[in-house]
Amino acid sequence: MLIILAAVGAYAWWHRPDSEAEGVAAASSANCPLEGVPALREVSLKRLGRLREGIAARRIFGADLDPYEQGMVSPAFAWSDQEPSMQPLVGSEGVVPAGYEIRWWAPSGHDVAADVLLFEDADIARDFFDRAVDTRCREAATTASASYPTGGVDLEWRNPYGYMQQDLFLVRGPRVYRFSVVRPQDKGVPDAGRRKEGFRLVNSLGAPVEAPRYQPDPGSAA
Numbered sequence: 001m002l003i004i005l006a007a008v009g010a011y012a013w014w015h016r017p018d019s020e021a022e023g024v025a026a027a028s029s030a031n032c033p034l035e036g037v038p039a040l041r042e043v044s045l046k047r048l049g050r051l052r053e054g055i056a057a058r059r060i061f062g063a064d065l066d067p068y069e070q071g072m073v074s075p076a077f078a079w080s081d082q083e084p085s086m087q088p089l090v091g092s093e094g095v096v097p098a099g100y101e102i103r104w105w106a107p108s109g110h111d112v113a114a115d116v117l118l119f120e121d122a123d124i125a126r127d128f129f130d131r132a133v134d135t136r137c138r139e140a141a142t143t144a145s146a147s148y149p150t151g152g153v154d155l156e157w158r159n160p161y162g163y164m165q166q167d168l169f170l171v172r173g174p175r176v177y178r179f180s181v182v183r184p185q186d187k188g189v190p191d192a193g194r195r196k197e198g199f200r201l202v203n204s205l206g207a208p209v210e211a212p213r214y215q216p217d218p219g220s221a222a
Contacts, residue, residue, distance in 0.1 A: 033131035037075045038124045040097040040117055041174070052100050055114040055177070060205050061106070070102040073115060077101065078132040078169075078178065081159040106181070110201060115178040122173045129153075129171040132178070140164070140189070146199070149206050154199050162187050166198035168206045179205040 043051075057065040071084025074097065084101045098118035106112045119125040132155075135141035139158040146152030146168055155167040165182040179202040183194065190198065 032137040033134040034076065034079055034137060037131060038119060038128050040075065040099050041120050042095040043098045043118065044095055048096060048098060048100060051098060051116050051118060051175075052102070054209075055100070055102055055116050057102075057104065059208055060114055060179075061104075065104050065106075067102045067104050071100070072096065073099045073101045073117075075099065075117060075128060075132075077115065078128075079137055081161065081165070081180075106201070108201065109184065110198075111182040111184055112201070112205070113178070113180040114205065115180075117176045119174050119176070122171075125171050125174045125176050129169060129176050132176070133169050146203050146206075148203055149209055152203065152206055154203070156190075156195065156198075164188070164190055166195065166202055168199070168202040170206055170209050172209060177206065177209055179203075 052070075053059065057063065057067070069084055073082060073084055076082065077099075084103075099115070101113055101115040103111070103113045117125075117128070119128060133143055133153040135143055135155075135157070141155065141157035143153055143155045146154045149168075149170060152168050152170045155169060156164065157167070158164050159182070163182045163186065165180055168177075168179045170177040181198045181201050183190070183198070186194075
């Protein structure tokens with residue numbers, strides 16, 4: 001797995017298609033929570049591998065599923081829904097920004113994504129979390145406290161591609177997690193049944209984060 005990650009880790013997180021970059025720029029208007037968004041901690045590829053394992057298919061779905069896309073993401077993904085980056089870039093000291101995303105087609109047919117971001121400390125992670133669940137700079141956005149996991153926030157919004165999606169955001173010490181679901185080829189505003197279905201799915205995917213292994217770990221970047 002680490003060999004694969006070494007290859008994946010050779011890809012940058014800042015590169016985005018032009019359409020996504022435009023979405024981020026649009027979100028950077030006055031009073032937008034994206035202004036001054038905090039940077040990620042830089043970590044070794046080994047540490048990135050451990051973070052990735054925390055959002056692996058077996059951990060989340062309880063079964064092995066092949067992702068159709070995965071890679072590194074910047075904090076701006078929360079507003080742009082950017083795809084994982086694939087442009088080569090590794091720091092001179094062999095470290096990379098600690099943001100990773102995996103995307104699957106769920107057994108239910110939904111397009112599902114799981115993200116983990118590691119910040120320098122819990123206060124910075126909380127700052128990002130509060131920004132990420134803000135409804136400003138989002139179209140048709142609403143939020144509510146998640147029934148589970150503890151402390152989660154359910155966010156529904158229309159992403160830059162025109163699709164309504166349901167997100168669950170969680171903060172756990174210096175880490176922020178997002179679990180996201182989109183119904184394929186459905187750009188209409190979801191009715192109560194579809195909305196409930198989407199949030200039930202993302203909330204269940206976030207449930208494993210409650211486990212002790214996901215509690216704050218202020219150790220080194222190694």
